[in-house]
Amino acid sequence: MVTIKEVARRARVSVAAVSRVFNHSPLVREATRQRVNRAALRLGYSPHGAAQSLVTNRTHTIGVLLQDPYGPFFSELIRGIERTAQARGYHLLVSTSRSAGETLDVVLRSMRGRVDGLILMTHDNYAATAGGTFQLGFPVVLLNCPPADAPCDSLGIANYDGTVAMMRHLTDLGHRRIAFIRGSEENFDSAERLRGYRAAVQRLELDQDPALELPGDFSEAAGHAAAKFIVDRALHPTAVFAANDCMALGALSAFRAAGLDVPTDLAVAGFDDIPMARYANPALTSVHVDFSELGERATDRLLGALREPAAHTPRRETVPTTLVVRRSCGAALS
Amino acid sequence: MVTIKEVARRARVSVAAVSRVFNHSPLVREATRQRVNRAALRLGYSPHGAAQSLVTNRTHTIGVLLQDPYGPFFSELIRGIERTAQARGYHLLVSTSRSAGETLDVVLRSMRGRVDGLILMTHDNYAATAGGTFQLGFPVVLLNCPPADAPCDSLGIANYDGTVAMMRHLTDLGHRRIAFIRGSEENFDSAERLRGYRAAVQRLELDQDPALELPGDFSEAAGHAAAKFIVDRALHPTAVFAANDCMALGALSAFRAAGLDVPTDLAVAGFDDIPMARYANPALTSVHVDFSELGERATDRLLGALREPAAHTPRRETVPTTLVVRRSCGAALS
DNA sequence: TTGTAAGCGTTATCAG
């Protein structure tokens, strides 16, 4: 590969001059600049990233470490992150913690000298993370994690508010007996949604049958099973609220199989508003989450921390959700 | 950050020894190894990636440059790539060409010194790519591009075969008048699918009305519009085959709006078998594409080229597709 | 088995 030296020789200047031209330094005569640019172009030169990183101590890369590159969120999230990062001249190093046999810590260490900062979304063994992460030498933004004690930026979804909003909506439609299909145990989003459900049941004085809280794990199968359980045990809720859309979709198909009509016999609602929700039959009422915005804001915070580490004060932000009413809840649609 | 020097000092050895330990060189006494490891652990040392890259000229990172991080494919593709790459100790640098105002060439150059190789999926201005790319100094694997004249690895989907298989299936069901909703103009997958449709019409001696080829752009709206057109102009196909599932879904909703029943009045089929296809009403018959496998194989080829550049001979591979029969085409389901 | 030292390609500090 062609190096700065060769360009310098070709342009009959010093390497310093070439460096200045490529870094848009004003301390370069126009004639020199042109000579360098011509030489660089002819030689097809472009600076060696690793060499730059070594001396400047900045990689212009941000790391994204996710649980698993799965589902509709992933692409939206990355989309938001990538868009923001690229606009500011940053690259993206994407990794997953799940697929590696390695511990989170190992993956994190392997990023040293490769990234300027990190966006981290991981559910489990968060404690370990909180312990180890912040000594990494670069700023970290946590996604969808419980608020950390450590002084660290963190972003989350308005799970609690979104859930309460949906519960209120269902209640407004006259439902007093609302079943809830829970998400995965360890998941923080899941916990928050459950908390919202319980708070709403309490506050709105709904039926408090503990049997109405069904276990689940965010999978379609779990939703199907929960719905089947509801039918088999004759729990007779008038509405079923699943902690995510996948489970709601699974429930929908189970109810259909059981000969129940949604929304006539039963209202169904989900959470996330995945693209599929709109196409379900009946179309699924859900709580819309803007993952792309989550990604954008996470990147904004991280780049902010990078730009002025001194002025940056870590904080927790929450991305709001919006209620999306469709046919599955039986509301009159305008 | 703690450097190799400090570890060396702490362990009372030379930096070379530390380096050897971290590179698992056998030329280290066990006692020394332990001393170094202890020191490194205590200091929380991990090697600086950029520094390693600079001297070894290998980044252990592969670049992935895509058009747009959109849709269901993206996550599957990345999933496949990431899984394979991580298993072999490689990182992933993800970029998109669409969002940048910069030209493809600029994005590519910016990757020098940051990646060992590149997986490139880009539809348009491919010619420019073919011209510029291969002088980049690192191996490239092309995804879903027309076969290149340049000696370059390339992988594609069996678009042609998949389309023909679907056409054969529809024909077996008795359809002789099959409309086709085309994909985007510039897209290679799109072109191949169209080629397959035409070949099938010819070979199976189906109705050849040119009006049966409807324009589209892979969007749901386009599918909707095409279906509406079919109804309005009374083209009366007995089956409609969309070049992707999104358009098929759009068509489905347009037909429903027009009071037509699928599959009774009309069969509908799509391509890609996105997750949503299964949930459509009626569930959509489609051609399944395994994007995760595409990603895996692309990564395999790239890492192969990286491992032994000499022994590596570029070639074109095609990932097969499979027909997925569901309700929308009216076939009897077992 | 270990240490010394020469790079790797840049940037940045100083003199000119």
Added chain:
DNA sequence: CTGATAACGCTTACAA
């Protein structure tokens, strides 16, 4: 404005 030159953190001959 420009040019030497010393880092940056690491690997790798080459010597010991």
